[in-house]
Amino acid sequence: MKSYGKHLNSHERTREMNMNSRTVYFNGQFVSEQEARVSIFDSALMFGDMVFDMTRTYKQKPFRLREHLERIYAGLKYLEIDCGMTLEEMENVTLETLDRNLPCLEGADVQIMHDISRGPLPPYKSVFKGKLQPTISINCWPLWWHLAVDAPLYRTGIHSIITAQQSVPAYLIDPKVKNRSRVFYQMANFQAHKVDPQSFPLLTDDRGIITEGSGSNFFILRHGRVLTPKGHNILLGVSRNTALELLTKMSVPWIEEDFGAYEVVNAEEAFHTATTYAIMPCTRVNGKPIGDGKPGPLTQRLIKAWSELVGVDIVAQSDEYAKIVKDMT
Ligand SMILES: Cc1ncc(COP(=O)(O)O)c(C=O)c1O
Structure with a gap:
Protein backbone atom coordinates (compact mmCIF):
# COMPACT_ATOMS: atom_id res chain seq x y z
CA MET A 1 0.00 0.00 0.00
CA LEU A 143 -5.69 16.01 -21.76
CA TRP A 144 -4.68 18.13 -18.75
CA TRP A 145 -0.98 18.27 -19.59
CA HIS A 146 -1.21 18.72 -23.35
CA LEU A 147 -3.82 21.45 -23.16
CA ALA A 148 -2.13 23.20 -20.23
CA VAL A 149 0.90 23.79 -22.44
CA ASP A 150 -1.27 24.96 -25.33
CA ALA A 151 -3.51 27.27 -23.26
CA PRO A 152 -1.58 30.57 -23.64
CA LEU A 153 -1.12 30.00 -27.37
CA TYR A 154 -4.80 30.60 -28.16
CA ARG A 155 -4.13 34.24 -27.16
CA THR A 156 -0.59 34.81 -28.36
CA GLY A 157 -0.65 32.52 -31.37
CA ILE A 158 2.11 30.13 -32.38
CA HIS A 159 5.50 31.09 -33.72
CA SER A 160 6.13 28.70 -36.64
CA ILE A 161 9.63 27.96 -37.83
CA ILE A 162 10.16 26.62 -41.35
CA THR A 163 12.80 23.99 -40.68
CA ALA A 164 15.76 22.75 -42.69
CA GLN A 165 14.37 19.27 -42.01
CA GLN A 166 11.93 18.54 -44.83
CA SER A 167 9.00 16.14 -45.09
CA VAL A 168 9.68 12.63 -46.33
CA PRO A 169 7.90 12.37 -49.70
CA ALA A 170 4.91 10.06 -50.00
CA TYR A 171 6.76 7.81 -52.45
CA LEU A 172 9.24 6.93 -49.65
CA ILE A 173 7.07 6.79 -46.51
CA ASP A 174 3.50 7.83 -47.14
CA PRO A 175 2.47 10.33 -44.43
CA LYS A 176 -1.18 9.48 -45.07
CA VAL A 177 -0.37 6.38 -43.01
CA LYS A 178 -0.17 7.65 -39.45
CA ASN A 179 2.95 5.68 -38.65
CA ARG A 180 5.68 5.86 -36.02
CA SER A 181 8.62 6.18 -38.43
CA ARG A 182 8.67 9.76 -37.27
CA VAL A 183 12.27 10.66 -36.59
CA PHE A 184 12.16 13.40 -39.23
CA TYR A 185 9.27 15.10 -37.42
CA GLN A 186 11.31 14.92 -34.23
CA MET A 187 14.33 16.47 -36.01
CA ALA A 188 12.04 19.29 -37.17
CA ASN A 189 10.88 19.76 -33.55
CA PHE A 190 14.49 20.01 -32.34
CA GLN A 191 15.45 22.46 -35.07
CA ALA A 192 12.46 24.73 -34.40
CA HIS A 193 13.00 24.61 -30.62
CA LYS A 194 16.62 25.67 -31.02
CA VAL A 195 15.36 28.91 -32.59
CA ASP A 196 12.43 29.37 -30.17
CA PRO A 197 11.59 26.75 -27.53
CA GLN A 198 7.85 27.59 -27.76
CA SER A 199 7.68 27.38 -31.56
CA PHE A 200 6.05 24.78 -33.82
CA PRO A 201 7.98 23.50 -36.85
CA LEU A 202 6.61 23.90 -40.34
CA LEU A 203 7.98 21.44 -42.89
CA THR A 204 8.35 21.74 -46.64
CA ASP A 205 8.75 19.30 -49.50
CA ASP A 206 11.85 19.14 -51.70
CA ARG A 207 10.57 22.15 -53.71
CA GLY A 208 10.10 24.35 -50.64
CA ILE A 209 6.32 23.92 -50.74
CA ILE A 210 4.79 23.93 -47.25
CA THR A 211 3.51 20.49 -46.21
CA GLU A 212 2.49 20.33 -42.53
CA GLY A 213 3.64 20.71 -38.94
CA SER A 214 5.25 17.84 -37.03
CA GLY A 215 1.85 17.08 -35.50
CA SER A 216 -0.55 19.42 -37.27
CA ASN A 217 -1.99 20.61 -40.57
CA PHE A 218 -1.50 24.19 -41.68
CA PHE A 219 -3.64 26.89 -43.25
CA ILE A 220 -3.20 30.50 -44.35
CA LEU A 221 -5.68 33.22 -45.25
CA ARG A 222 -4.49 35.21 -48.24
CA HIS A 223 -6.45 37.61 -50.42
CA GLY A 224 -9.65 36.54 -48.64
CA ARG A 225 -9.24 32.81 -49.39
CA VAL A 226 -8.05 30.04 -47.10
CA LEU A 227 -5.23 27.96 -48.57
CA THR A 228 -4.10 24.61 -47.23
CA PRO A 229 -1.43 22.28 -48.69
CA LYS A 230 -2.61 19.63 -51.14
CA GLY A 231 -3.19 16.16 -49.71
CA HIS A 232 -0.45 14.02 -51.26
CA ASN A 233 2.54 14.66 -48.93
CA ILE A 234 0.71 15.16 -45.64
CA LEU A 235 -1.34 13.37 -43.04
CA LEU A 236 -4.97 14.01 -43.93
CA GLY A 237 -5.94 15.31 -40.51
CA VAL A 238 -9.37 14.69 -39.08
CA SER A 239 -9.18 18.24 -37.69
CA ARG A 240 -8.22 19.49 -41.16
CA ASN A 241 -11.48 17.99 -42.46
CA THR A 242 -13.38 19.61 -39.59
CA ALA A 243 -11.83 23.02 -40.30
CA LEU A 244 -12.66 22.75 -44.01
CA GLU A 245 -16.25 21.78 -43.19
CA LEU A 246 -16.59 24.75 -40.83
CA LEU A 247 -15.18 27.09 -43.49
CA THR A 248 -17.70 25.77 -46.01
CA LYS A 249 -20.50 26.28 -43.47
CA MET A 250 -19.27 29.83 -42.86
CA SER A 251 -19.17 30.46 -46.65
CA VAL A 252 -15.45 31.22 -46.50
CA PRO A 253 -13.75 30.15 -49.76
CA TRP A 254 -10.92 27.64 -49.38
CA ILE A 255 -8.64 25.72 -51.69
CA GLU A 256 -5.95 23.05 -51.49
CA GLU A 257 -2.99 24.76 -53.15
CA ASP A 258 0.82 24.79 -53.22
CA PHE A 259 2.38 27.69 -51.34
CA GLY A 260 5.75 28.47 -49.82
CA ALA A 261 7.40 30.70 -47.22
CA TYR A 262 6.66 33.88 -49.24
CA GLU A 263 2.91 33.29 -49.09
CA VAL A 264 3.03 32.44 -45.37
CA VAL A 265 5.02 35.58 -44.52
CA ASN A 266 2.56 37.68 -46.52
CA ALA A 267 -0.61 35.95 -45.32
CA GLU A 268 -3.38 37.86 -43.56
CA GLU A 269 -3.80 35.03 -41.03
CA ALA A 270 -2.56 31.51 -40.42
CA PHE A 271 -3.49 28.61 -38.16
CA HIS A 272 -2.65 25.00 -37.34
CA THR A 273 -5.13 22.19 -36.69
CA ALA A 274 -4.64 19.00 -34.67
CA THR A 275 -6.76 16.69 -32.56
CA THR A 276 -5.65 17.87 -29.11
CA TYR A 277 -6.01 21.65 -29.42
CA ALA A 278 -8.35 21.63 -32.47
CA ILE A 279 -7.32 24.95 -34.02
CA MET A 280 -4.49 27.25 -32.99
CA PRO A 281 -3.66 30.69 -34.39
CA CYS A 282 -0.21 31.10 -35.95
CA THR A 283 0.92 34.70 -35.57
CA ARG A 284 4.60 34.60 -36.52
CA VAL A 285 6.73 32.71 -38.98
CA ASN A 286 10.54 32.68 -38.87
CA GLY A 287 10.43 35.68 -36.51
CA LYS A 288 8.17 37.78 -38.79
CA PRO A 289 4.62 38.74 -37.83
CA ILE A 290 1.76 37.31 -39.87
CA GLY A 291 -0.76 40.10 -40.50
CA ASP A 292 -0.64 42.32 -37.40
CA GLY A 293 0.98 39.52 -35.36
CA LYS A 294 -2.22 38.78 -33.42
CA PRO A 295 -4.74 35.96 -33.80
CA GLY A 296 -6.88 37.08 -36.74
CA PRO A 297 -10.66 37.52 -36.89
CA LEU A 298 -11.27 34.48 -39.11
CA THR A 299 -9.21 32.24 -36.80
CA GLN A 300 -11.18 33.57 -33.82
CA ARG A 301 -14.46 32.84 -35.61
CA LEU A 302 -13.26 29.32 -36.34
CA ILE A 303 -12.33 28.74 -32.69
CA LYS A 304 -15.84 29.87 -31.72
CA ALA A 305 -17.50 27.72 -34.39
CA TRP A 306 -15.43 24.72 -33.30
CA SER A 307 -16.40 25.24 -29.67
CA GLU A 308 -20.07 25.38 -30.69
CA LEU A 309 -19.71 22.23 -32.78
CA VAL A 310 -18.24 20.17 -29.93
CA GLY A 311 -20.19 21.82 -27.11
CA VAL A 312 -17.01 22.77 -25.23
CA ASP A 313 -15.37 26.21 -25.09
CA ILE A 314 -11.94 24.97 -26.18
CA VAL A 315 -10.05 28.03 -24.94
CA ALA A 316 -11.77 28.01 -21.53
CA GLN A 317 -11.13 24.28 -21.21
CA SER A 318 -7.40 24.64 -21.84
CA ASP A 319 -7.27 27.50 -19.29
CA GLU A 320 -9.03 25.25 -16.78
CA TYR A 321 -6.56 22.43 -17.47
CA ALA A 322 -3.62 24.83 -17.11
CA LYS A 323 -4.93 25.69 -13.65
CA ILE A 324 -5.33 22.02 -12.74
CA VAL A 325 -1.77 21.27 -13.84
CA LYS A 326 -0.46 24.30 -11.91
CA ASP A 327 -2.21 23.01 -8.77
CA MET A 328 -0.77 19.55 -9.35
CA THR A 329 2.85 20.63 -9.72
C1 LIG B 1 2.16 14.89 -39.08
C2 LIG B 1 0.78 15.24 -38.66
N1 LIG B 1 0.02 16.05 -39.44
C3 LIG B 1 -1.24 16.39 -39.09
C4 LIG B 1 -1.79 15.97 -37.89
C5 LIG B 1 -3.19 16.36 -37.52
O1 LIG B 1 -4.06 15.27 -37.63
P1 LIG B 1 -5.41 15.19 -36.78
O2 LIG B 1 -6.15 16.43 -37.06
O3 LIG B 1 -6.09 13.98 -37.29
O4 LIG B 1 -4.99 15.09 -35.36
C6 LIG B 1 -1.05 15.12 -37.06
C7 LIG B 1 -1.62 14.65 -35.80
O5 LIG B 1 -0.99 14.03 -34.99
C8 LIG B 1 0.26 14.75 -37.44
O6 LIG B 1 1.00 13.94 -36.68
Whole structure:
Protein backbone atom coordinates (compact mmCIF):
# COMPACT_ATOMS: atom_id res chain seq x y z
CA MET A 1 0.00 0.00 0.00
CA LYS A 2 1.45 3.33 -1.00
CA SER A 3 1.76 5.87 1.78
CA TYR A 4 1.04 9.46 0.86
CA GLY A 5 3.13 12.32 2.16
CA LYS A 6 1.53 14.90 4.46
CA HIS A 7 1.80 17.60 1.80
CA LEU A 8 -1.01 16.07 -0.35
CA ASN A 9 -4.51 17.27 0.39
CA SER A 10 -7.42 14.85 -0.10
CA HIS A 11 -8.22 16.17 -3.58
CA GLU A 12 -4.62 15.68 -4.67
CA ARG A 13 -4.61 12.22 -3.13
CA THR A 14 -7.71 11.25 -5.12
CA ARG A 15 -6.06 12.52 -8.28
CA GLU A 16 -2.85 10.59 -7.62
CA MET A 17 -4.79 7.39 -6.93
CA ASN A 18 -6.84 7.91 -10.07
CA MET A 19 -3.70 8.38 -12.12
CA ASN A 20 -2.59 4.93 -11.02
CA SER A 21 -5.85 3.21 -11.86
CA ARG A 22 -6.26 3.94 -15.55
CA THR A 23 -6.82 0.91 -17.74
CA VAL A 24 -5.24 0.02 -21.06
CA TYR A 25 -6.59 -2.41 -23.64
CA PHE A 26 -3.59 -4.58 -24.46
CA ASN A 27 -3.79 -7.58 -26.81
CA GLY A 28 -7.26 -8.71 -25.76
CA GLN A 29 -6.97 -7.86 -22.07
CA PHE A 30 -7.45 -4.86 -19.84
CA VAL A 31 -4.34 -4.11 -17.81
CA SER A 32 -2.92 -1.15 -15.91
CA GLU A 33 -0.69 1.43 -17.64
CA GLN A 34 2.23 -0.01 -15.69
CA GLU A 35 1.58 -3.53 -16.98
CA ALA A 36 1.12 -2.61 -20.66
CA ARG A 37 4.58 -3.38 -22.09
CA VAL A 38 5.78 -3.86 -25.64
CA SER A 39 8.49 -6.44 -26.33
CA ILE A 40 12.00 -5.38 -27.31
CA PHE A 41 11.55 -7.76 -30.29
CA ASP A 42 8.48 -5.92 -31.59
CA SER A 43 8.58 -4.74 -35.18
CA ALA A 44 7.48 -1.32 -33.91
CA LEU A 45 10.73 -0.98 -31.99
CA MET A 46 12.82 -2.48 -34.77
CA PHE A 47 11.32 -0.59 -37.71
CA GLY A 48 8.74 1.91 -36.45
CA ASP A 49 6.55 -0.60 -38.31
CA MET A 50 3.10 0.27 -37.03
CA VAL A 51 0.05 2.44 -37.30
CA PHE A 52 -1.26 4.69 -34.59
CA ASP A 53 -3.96 7.26 -34.17
CA MET A 54 -5.17 9.71 -31.64
CA THR A 55 -8.82 10.57 -31.12
CA ARG A 56 -9.95 12.97 -28.44
CA THR A 57 -13.11 13.29 -26.44
CA TYR A 58 -15.28 16.35 -25.89
CA LYS A 59 -17.51 16.05 -22.83
CA GLN A 60 -16.01 12.56 -22.54
CA LYS A 61 -17.52 11.44 -25.87
CA PRO A 62 -15.12 10.49 -28.69
CA PHE A 63 -15.04 13.06 -31.50
CA ARG A 64 -15.12 11.55 -35.00
CA LEU A 65 -13.92 8.14 -33.78
CA ARG A 66 -15.10 6.48 -37.00
CA GLU A 67 -12.89 8.77 -39.11
CA HIS A 68 -9.87 7.97 -36.95
CA LEU A 69 -10.59 4.24 -37.14
CA GLU A 70 -11.04 4.40 -40.90
CA ARG A 71 -7.64 6.11 -41.13
CA ILE A 72 -6.12 3.34 -38.99
CA TYR A 73 -7.60 0.59 -41.14
CA ALA A 74 -6.49 2.31 -44.37
CA GLY A 75 -2.95 2.49 -42.94
CA LEU A 76 -3.03 -1.15 -41.82
CA LYS A 77 -4.15 -2.25 -45.26
CA TYR A 78 -1.37 -0.22 -46.90
CA LEU A 79 1.27 -1.72 -44.55
CA GLU A 80 -0.25 -5.20 -44.83
CA ILE A 81 -0.75 -5.57 -41.10
CA ASP A 82 -3.70 -7.80 -40.20
CA CYS A 83 -4.72 -6.73 -36.72
CA GLY A 84 -7.23 -9.60 -36.49
CA MET A 85 -10.14 -7.34 -35.56
CA THR A 86 -12.82 -5.72 -37.67
CA LEU A 87 -13.28 -1.97 -37.51
CA GLU A 88 -16.51 -2.52 -35.61
CA GLU A 89 -14.75 -4.73 -33.06
CA MET A 90 -12.04 -2.09 -32.67
CA GLU A 91 -14.72 0.56 -32.19
CA ASN A 92 -16.46 -1.50 -29.50
CA VAL A 93 -13.29 -2.21 -27.58
CA THR A 94 -12.31 1.46 -27.85
CA LEU A 95 -15.61 2.52 -26.31
CA GLU A 96 -15.20 -0.12 -23.62
CA THR A 97 -11.70 1.16 -22.81
CA LEU A 98 -13.06 4.67 -22.46
CA ASP A 99 -15.98 3.47 -20.31
CA ARG A 100 -13.67 1.57 -17.99
CA ASN A 101 -11.55 4.70 -17.52
CA LEU A 102 -14.36 7.21 -17.00
CA PRO A 103 -14.69 6.64 -13.22
CA CYS A 104 -11.10 7.76 -12.60
CA LEU A 105 -10.96 10.72 -15.00
CA GLU A 106 -12.65 13.32 -12.79
CA GLY A 107 -14.63 14.57 -15.77
CA ALA A 108 -11.50 15.22 -17.84
CA ASP A 109 -11.44 14.84 -21.58
CA VAL A 110 -8.87 12.37 -22.88
CA GLN A 111 -6.82 11.45 -25.85
CA ILE A 112 -7.60 7.91 -26.95
CA MET A 113 -4.42 6.46 -28.41
CA HIS A 114 -4.47 3.42 -30.68
CA ASP A 115 -1.10 1.76 -31.32
CA ILE A 116 -1.07 -1.26 -33.63
CA SER A 117 2.17 -2.91 -34.70
CA ARG A 118 2.92 -5.98 -36.77
CA GLY A 119 4.08 -7.55 -33.49
CA PRO A 120 7.25 -9.40 -32.54
CA LEU A 121 9.42 -10.42 -35.50
CA PRO A 122 9.65 -14.07 -36.66
CA PRO A 123 13.34 -14.69 -35.69
CA TYR A 124 12.36 -14.14 -32.06
CA LYS A 125 9.24 -16.32 -32.04
CA SER A 126 10.68 -18.80 -29.56
CA VAL A 127 10.47 -16.05 -26.94
CA PHE A 128 6.69 -16.01 -27.57
CA LYS A 129 6.20 -19.81 -27.48
CA GLY A 130 6.09 -19.79 -31.26
CA LYS A 131 2.94 -17.65 -31.34
CA LEU A 132 3.30 -14.30 -33.04
CA GLN A 133 0.50 -11.76 -33.13
CA PRO A 134 0.17 -8.04 -33.76
CA THR A 135 0.57 -5.78 -30.75
CA ILE A 136 -2.57 -3.74 -30.14
CA SER A 137 -3.02 -1.20 -27.40
CA ILE A 138 -5.59 1.47 -26.64
CA ASN A 139 -5.05 3.94 -23.84
CA CYS A 140 -6.89 6.97 -22.50
CA TRP A 141 -4.72 9.81 -21.25
CA PRO A 142 -6.24 12.91 -19.65
CA LEU A 143 -5.69 16.01 -21.76
CA TRP A 144 -4.68 18.13 -18.75
CA TRP A 145 -0.98 18.27 -19.59
CA HIS A 146 -1.21 18.72 -23.35
CA LEU A 147 -3.82 21.45 -23.16
CA ALA A 148 -2.13 23.20 -20.23
CA VAL A 149 0.90 23.79 -22.44
CA ASP A 150 -1.27 24.96 -25.33
CA ALA A 151 -3.51 27.27 -23.26
CA PRO A 152 -1.58 30.57 -23.64
CA LEU A 153 -1.12 30.00 -27.37
CA TYR A 154 -4.80 30.60 -28.16
CA ARG A 155 -4.13 34.24 -27.16
CA THR A 156 -0.59 34.81 -28.36
CA GLY A 157 -0.65 32.52 -31.37
CA ILE A 158 2.11 30.13 -32.38
CA HIS A 159 5.50 31.09 -33.72
CA SER A 160 6.13 28.70 -36.64
CA ILE A 161 9.63 27.96 -37.83
CA ILE A 162 10.16 26.62 -41.35
CA THR A 163 12.80 23.99 -40.68
CA ALA A 164 15.76 22.75 -42.69
CA GLN A 165 14.37 19.27 -42.01
CA GLN A 166 11.93 18.54 -44.83
CA SER A 167 9.00 16.14 -45.09
CA VAL A 168 9.68 12.63 -46.33
CA PRO A 169 7.90 12.37 -49.70
CA ALA A 170 4.91 10.06 -50.00
CA TYR A 171 6.76 7.81 -52.45
CA LEU A 172 9.24 6.93 -49.65
CA ILE A 173 7.07 6.79 -46.51
CA ASP A 174 3.50 7.83 -47.14
CA PRO A 175 2.47 10.33 -44.43
CA LYS A 176 -1.18 9.48 -45.07
CA VAL A 177 -0.37 6.38 -43.01
CA LYS A 178 -0.17 7.65 -39.45
CA ASN A 179 2.95 5.68 -38.65
CA ARG A 180 5.68 5.86 -36.02
CA SER A 181 8.62 6.18 -38.43
CA ARG A 182 8.67 9.76 -37.27
CA VAL A 183 12.27 10.66 -36.59
CA PHE A 184 12.16 13.40 -39.23
CA TYR A 185 9.27 15.10 -37.42
CA GLN A 186 11.31 14.92 -34.23
CA MET A 187 14.33 16.47 -36.01
CA ALA A 188 12.04 19.29 -37.17
CA ASN A 189 10.88 19.76 -33.55
CA PHE A 190 14.49 20.01 -32.34
CA GLN A 191 15.45 22.46 -35.07
CA ALA A 192 12.46 24.73 -34.40
CA HIS A 193 13.00 24.61 -30.62
CA LYS A 194 16.62 25.67 -31.02
CA VAL A 195 15.36 28.91 -32.59
CA ASP A 196 12.43 29.37 -30.17
CA PRO A 197 11.59 26.75 -27.53
CA GLN A 198 7.85 27.59 -27.76
CA SER A 199 7.68 27.38 -31.56
CA PHE A 200 6.05 24.78 -33.82
CA PRO A 201 7.98 23.50 -36.85
CA LEU A 202 6.61 23.90 -40.34
CA LEU A 203 7.98 21.44 -42.89
CA THR A 204 8.35 21.74 -46.64
CA ASP A 205 8.75 19.30 -49.50
CA ASP A 206 11.85 19.14 -51.70
CA ARG A 207 10.57 22.15 -53.71
CA GLY A 208 10.10 24.35 -50.64
CA ILE A 209 6.32 23.92 -50.74
CA ILE A 210 4.79 23.93 -47.25
CA THR A 211 3.51 20.49 -46.21
CA GLU A 212 2.49 20.33 -42.53
CA GLY A 213 3.64 20.71 -38.94
CA SER A 214 5.25 17.84 -37.03
CA GLY A 215 1.85 17.08 -35.50
CA SER A 216 -0.55 19.42 -37.27
CA ASN A 217 -1.99 20.61 -40.57
CA PHE A 218 -1.50 24.19 -41.68
CA PHE A 219 -3.64 26.89 -43.25
CA ILE A 220 -3.20 30.50 -44.35
CA LEU A 221 -5.68 33.22 -45.25
CA ARG A 222 -4.49 35.21 -48.24
CA HIS A 223 -6.45 37.61 -50.42
CA GLY A 224 -9.65 36.54 -48.64
CA ARG A 225 -9.24 32.81 -49.39
CA VAL A 226 -8.05 30.04 -47.10
CA LEU A 227 -5.23 27.96 -48.57
CA THR A 228 -4.10 24.61 -47.23
CA PRO A 229 -1.43 22.28 -48.69
CA LYS A 230 -2.61 19.63 -51.14
CA GLY A 231 -3.19 16.16 -49.71
CA HIS A 232 -0.45 14.02 -51.26
CA ASN A 233 2.54 14.66 -48.93
CA ILE A 234 0.71 15.16 -45.64
CA LEU A 235 -1.34 13.37 -43.04
CA LEU A 236 -4.97 14.01 -43.93
CA GLY A 237 -5.94 15.31 -40.51
CA VAL A 238 -9.37 14.69 -39.08
CA SER A 239 -9.18 18.24 -37.69
CA ARG A 240 -8.22 19.49 -41.16
CA ASN A 241 -11.48 17.99 -42.46
CA THR A 242 -13.38 19.61 -39.59
CA ALA A 243 -11.83 23.02 -40.30
CA LEU A 244 -12.66 22.75 -44.01
CA GLU A 245 -16.25 21.78 -43.19
CA LEU A 246 -16.59 24.75 -40.83
CA LEU A 247 -15.18 27.09 -43.49
CA THR A 248 -17.70 25.77 -46.01
CA LYS A 249 -20.50 26.28 -43.47
CA MET A 250 -19.27 29.83 -42.86
CA SER A 251 -19.17 30.46 -46.65
CA VAL A 252 -15.45 31.22 -46.50
CA PRO A 253 -13.75 30.15 -49.76
CA TRP A 254 -10.92 27.64 -49.38
CA ILE A 255 -8.64 25.72 -51.69
CA GLU A 256 -5.95 23.05 -51.49
CA GLU A 257 -2.99 24.76 -53.15
CA ASP A 258 0.82 24.79 -53.22
CA PHE A 259 2.38 27.69 -51.34
CA GLY A 260 5.75 28.47 -49.82
CA ALA A 261 7.40 30.70 -47.22
CA TYR A 262 6.66 33.88 -49.24
CA GLU A 263 2.91 33.29 -49.09
CA VAL A 264 3.03 32.44 -45.37
CA VAL A 265 5.02 35.58 -44.52
CA ASN A 266 2.56 37.68 -46.52
CA ALA A 267 -0.61 35.95 -45.32
CA GLU A 268 -3.38 37.86 -43.56
CA GLU A 269 -3.80 35.03 -41.03
CA ALA A 270 -2.56 31.51 -40.42
CA PHE A 271 -3.49 28.61 -38.16
CA HIS A 272 -2.65 25.00 -37.34
CA THR A 273 -5.13 22.19 -36.69
CA ALA A 274 -4.64 19.00 -34.67
CA THR A 275 -6.76 16.69 -32.56
CA THR A 276 -5.65 17.87 -29.11
CA TYR A 277 -6.01 21.65 -29.42
CA ALA A 278 -8.35 21.63 -32.47
CA ILE A 279 -7.32 24.95 -34.02
CA MET A 280 -4.49 27.25 -32.99
CA PRO A 281 -3.66 30.69 -34.39
CA CYS A 282 -0.21 31.10 -35.95
CA THR A 283 0.92 34.70 -35.57
CA ARG A 284 4.60 34.60 -36.52
CA VAL A 285 6.73 32.71 -38.98
CA ASN A 286 10.54 32.68 -38.87
CA GLY A 287 10.43 35.68 -36.51
CA LYS A 288 8.17 37.78 -38.79
CA PRO A 289 4.62 38.74 -37.83
CA ILE A 290 1.76 37.31 -39.87
CA GLY A 291 -0.76 40.10 -40.50
CA ASP A 292 -0.64 42.32 -37.40
CA GLY A 293 0.98 39.52 -35.36
CA LYS A 294 -2.22 38.78 -33.42
CA PRO A 295 -4.74 35.96 -33.80
CA GLY A 296 -6.88 37.08 -36.74
CA PRO A 297 -10.66 37.52 -36.89
CA LEU A 298 -11.27 34.48 -39.11
CA THR A 299 -9.21 32.24 -36.80
CA GLN A 300 -11.18 33.57 -33.82
CA ARG A 301 -14.46 32.84 -35.61
CA LEU A 302 -13.26 29.32 -36.34
CA ILE A 303 -12.33 28.74 -32.69
CA LYS A 304 -15.84 29.87 -31.72
CA ALA A 305 -17.50 27.72 -34.39
CA TRP A 306 -15.43 24.72 -33.30
CA SER A 307 -16.40 25.24 -29.67
CA GLU A 308 -20.07 25.38 -30.69
CA LEU A 309 -19.71 22.23 -32.78
CA VAL A 310 -18.24 20.17 -29.93
CA GLY A 311 -20.19 21.82 -27.11
CA VAL A 312 -17.01 22.77 -25.23
CA ASP A 313 -15.37 26.21 -25.09
CA ILE A 314 -11.94 24.97 -26.18
CA VAL A 315 -10.05 28.03 -24.94
CA ALA A 316 -11.77 28.01 -21.53
CA GLN A 317 -11.13 24.28 -21.21
CA SER A 318 -7.40 24.64 -21.84
CA ASP A 319 -7.27 27.50 -19.29
CA GLU A 320 -9.03 25.25 -16.78
CA TYR A 321 -6.56 22.43 -17.47
CA ALA A 322 -3.62 24.83 -17.11
CA LYS A 323 -4.93 25.69 -13.65
CA ILE A 324 -5.33 22.02 -12.74
CA VAL A 325 -1.77 21.27 -13.84
CA LYS A 326 -0.46 24.30 -11.91
CA ASP A 327 -2.21 23.01 -8.77
CA MET A 328 -0.77 19.55 -9.35
CA THR A 329 2.85 20.63 -9.72
C1 LIG B 1 2.16 14.89 -39.08
C2 LIG B 1 0.78 15.24 -38.66
N1 LIG B 1 0.02 16.05 -39.44
C3 LIG B 1 -1.24 16.39 -39.09
C4 LIG B 1 -1.79 15.97 -37.89
C5 LIG B 1 -3.19 16.36 -37.52
O1 LIG B 1 -4.06 15.27 -37.63
P1 LIG B 1 -5.41 15.19 -36.78
O2 LIG B 1 -6.15 16.43 -37.06
O3 LIG B 1 -6.09 13.98 -37.29
O4 LIG B 1 -4.99 15.09 -35.36
C6 LIG B 1 -1.05 15.12 -37.06
C7 LIG B 1 -1.62 14.65 -35.80
O5 LIG B 1 -0.99 14.03 -34.99
C8 LIG B 1 0.26 14.75 -37.44
O6 LIG B 1 1.00 13.94 -36.68
